[in-house]
Amino acid sequence: MSRAPSLPPAARAVLDHDRRSLARLISQVENRDRRVEPVLRALYPHTGHARVIGIAGPLGVGKSSLVNALLRHLRGMGQKVGVIAIDPSSPFSGGSVLGDRIRIDREAGDDGVFFRSMASRGYAGGIASATREVARLLDAYGMDLVLVETVGSGQVDVEIRRVASTSVVVLVPHLGDEVQSLKAGLFEIADVFCVNKSDLPGADGAARYLADMASLSPEEGGRWRPPVVTTSAIGPQGIPELWEAVLSHERFLDSDGRRADGERDRVRAEIGDLVRERFDRRLEATLAEDPKLRALVDEVLRRRIDPHAAADRVFTEIARRA
Amino acid sequence: MSRAPSLPPAARAVLDHDRRSLARLISQVENRDRRVEPVLRALYPHTGHARVIGIAGPLGVGKSSLVNALLRHLRGMGQKVGVIAIDPSSPFSGGSVLGDRIRIDREAGDDGVFFRSMASRGYAGGIASATREVARLLDAYGMDLVLVETVGSGQVDVEIRRVASTSVVVLVPHLGDEVQSLKAGLFEIADVFCVNKSDLPGADGAARYLADMASLSPEEGGRWRPPVVTTSAIGPQGIPELWEAVLSHERFLDSDGRRADGERDRVRAEIGDLVRERFDRRLEATLAEDPKLRALVDEVLRRRIDPHAAADRVFTEIARRA
Numbered sequence: 001m002s003r004a005p006s007l008p009p010a011a012r013a014v015l016d017h018d019r020r021s022l023a024r025l026i027s028q029v030e031n032r033d034r035r036v037e038p039v040l041r042a043l044y045p046h047t048g049h050a051r052v053i054g055i056a057g058p059l060g061v062g063k064s065s066l067v068n069a070l071l072r073h074l075r076g077m078g079q080k081v082g083v084i085a086i087d088p089s090s091p092f093s094g095g096s097v098l099g100d101r102i103r104i105d106r107e108a109g110d111d112g113v114f115f116r117s118m119a120s121r122g123y124a125g126g127i128a129s130a131t132r133e134v135a136r137l138l139d140a141y142g143m144d145l146v147l148v149e150t151v152g153s154g155q156v157d158v159e160i161r162r163v164a165s166t167s168v169v170v171l172v173p174h175l176g177d178e179v180q181s182l183k184a185g186l187f188e189i190a191d192v193f194c195v196n197k198s199d200l201p202g203a204d205g206a207a208r209y210l211a212d213m214a215s216l217s218p219e220e221g222g223r224w225r226p227p228v229v230t231t232s233a234i235g236p237q238g239i240p241e242l243w244e245a246v247l248s249h250e251r252f253l254d255s256d257g258r259r260a261d262g263e264r265d266r267v268r269a270e271i272g273d274l275v276r277e278r279f280d281r282r283l284e285a286t287l288a289e290d291p292k293l294r295a296l297v298d299e300v301l302r303r304r305i306d307p308h309a310a311a312d313r314v315f316t317e318i319a320r321r322a
Numbered sequence: 323m324s325r326a327p328s329l330p331p332a333a334r335a336v337l338d339h340d341r342r343s344l345a346r347l348i349s350q351v352e353n354r355d356r357r358v359e360p361v362l363r364a365l366y367p368h369t370g371h372a373r374v375i376g377i378a379g380p381l382g383v384g385k386s387s388l389v390n391a392l393l394r395h396l397r398g399m400g401q402k403v404g405v406i407a408i409d410p411s412s413p414f415s416g417g418s419v420l421g422d423r424i425r426i427d428r429e430a431g432d433d434g435v436f437f438r439s440m441a442s443r444g445y446a447g448g449i450a451s452a453t454r455e456v457a458r459l460l461d462a463y464g465m466d467l468v469l470v471e472t473v474g475s476g477q478v479d480v481e482i483r484r485v486a487s488t489s490v491v492v493l494v495p496h497l498g499d500e501v502q503s504l505k506a507g508l509f510e511i512a513d514v515f516c517v518n519k520s521d522l523p524g525a526d527g528a529a530r531y532l533a534d535m536a537s538l539s540p541e542e543g544g545r546w547r548p549p550v551v552t553t554s555a556i557g558p559q560g561i562p563e564l565w566e567a568v569l570s571h572e573r574f575l576d577s578d579g580r581r582a583d584g585e586r587d588r589v590r591a592e593i594g595d596l597v598r599e600r601f602d603r604r605l606e607a608t609l610a611e612d613p614k615l616r617a618l619v620d621e622v623l624r625r626r627i628d629p630h631a632a633a634d635r636v637f638t639e640i641a642r643r644a
Contacts, residue, residue: 271609301582307589
């Protein structure tokens with residue numbers, strides 16, 4: 001698509017492969033700074049090339065080392081790769097816990113790699129919106145692939161399905177009983193299973209178990225059965241096989257209009273998340289500023305009205321102003 | 323407060339200490355079934371007696387055994403206690419992973435105890451709303467205390483501060499490096515630290531470390547410094563001391579209007595969560611039903627408009643209908 005002459009300078013800088021502009025825009029997206037919105041909107045017609053691949057799993061399964069090995073493999077194949085690592089963080093301190101410091105060696109002056117870690121602060125929809133928009137900036141910058149690595153488990157991992165076309169779930173041969181129980185949720189988001197740390201005892205058994213579980217799902221309607229790959233950071237081992245498994249799912253998506261269905265679902269989720277963000281901003285402003293509405297809180301505290309009645313009044317007020 | 327003659331039968335049943343009605347209403351709250359709303363509203367003036375205490379911490383620190391020991395201690399003191407255990411769960415399967423099965427022995431025919439586990443499905447605000455409303459049902463039922471136990475870490479644990487007046491953060495002497503990094507978020511929500519499994523080596527060192535961290539916060543303005551208690555399920559040990567630490571924070575809240583400030587913050591958060599739920603229902607209905615809005619998704623997919631433009635149109639449409 002040709003570049004419109006009216007493109008904002010920051011948007012043009014991304015298309016012109018300016019790394020510092022890219023970094024600055026990503027920070028604005030991460031901070032949900034609305035000034036980035038016109039740039040994102042101008043860049044949107046220039047996106048759609050990069051594939052977004054999710055790498056999810058519980059803490060301690062070695063996702064970072066795995067992503068590093070995958071990155072080297074993909075660079076060896078000439079692919080340009082962006083990495084977004086979502087770190088668990090406190091909504092109070094706001095900062096990313098693991099930080100960029102330990103990752104910086106991944107780039108090492110290679111212009112075909114861009115690494116960024118983001119804190120998973122705020123509500124789940126917020127991180128999904130930010131991840132999508134950073135992925136789109138990396139797409140406009142010229143990356144072929146965007147790997148989204150989620151540290152943690154549960155809600156944030158599941159959000160990856162709202163962003164990525166293929167999700168890899170990484171596990172290790174032995175996890176504690178309680179962490180193991182979390183696998184129920186991870187099982188449902190997996191397009192590919194990766195049993196990492198395959199040098200540990202029990203790896204083959206874990207892989208067989210996952211393959212058995214995957215084969216239980218009905219084959220009818222051409223449903224996808226997640227392949228199981230074993231990998232190890234020692235060597236490393238199994239990385240080409242892991243990537244081949246990802247590509248096999250991507251090829252599956254390209255058959256029978258499945259990719260279009262997935263994209264439709266993701267765009268619908270994206271619009272929903274953005275509408276929710278708009279409403280949240282309005283709600284916070286309304287609750288913070290309007291003395292009439294602040295007085296409602298006192299009435300609830302005195303038990304003159306109940307919280308649902310107060311919520312109805314606030315909702316009506318926000319709608320009236322919109 | 324006298325019971326109004328117009329009280330819905332289900333609300334009257336809770337005030338009349340009907341255990342089965344209570345259980346049924348809690349299920350409705352958990353499912354965000356709107357039919358429970360009139361009951362909650364009618365009961366609201368009959369609540370405000372029970373104190374809500376949060377017990378948070380990472381997986382595997384022994385929170386369930388600790389809560390069991392605390393429950394026995396509190397029952398021995400004649401306190402009636404409700405327990406809400408929030409379990410990690412998959413938003414897809416919806417079910418609670420750990421389940422009620424393993425907890426049922428806690429009640430053992432004792433009418434002064436009511437135990438309920440809830441799945442932490444949906445967005446973070448949803449679980450906070452459900453927890454508040456279940457706590458209020460337990461309050462109306464006549465409980466003196468409601469213990470909210472959160473399994474997991476991160477967002478859900480932090481939500482406990484929006485519900486409980488005192489939050490206990492439970493840790494163990496040694497956690498993995500990555501889990502340890504999550505402590506940053508947990509540190510900020512703690513009113514009381516509990517180093518559980520004090521029979522393990524390193525417990526004294528961990529307690530000293532936490533006490534040192536707590537003493538770093540400025541004393542000015544009469545700020546609270548979280549006490550550190552060591553406990554063990556073997557014995558059990560340290561349970562009366564743990565409860566005394568909780569009560570010391572509750573007494574601190576009763577000085578200088580601090581409790582009123584906290585309640586105001588919690589009511590404000592509650593109204594916000596309920597308004598957000600109302601908006602979410604409207605949004606989902608709008609996205610699902612309106613063909614004009616569904617066509618927007620296609621325009622975004624064809625890159626004729628961008629997701630932010632689509633979100634603006636949906637937001638305007640919802641406000642117009644409200």
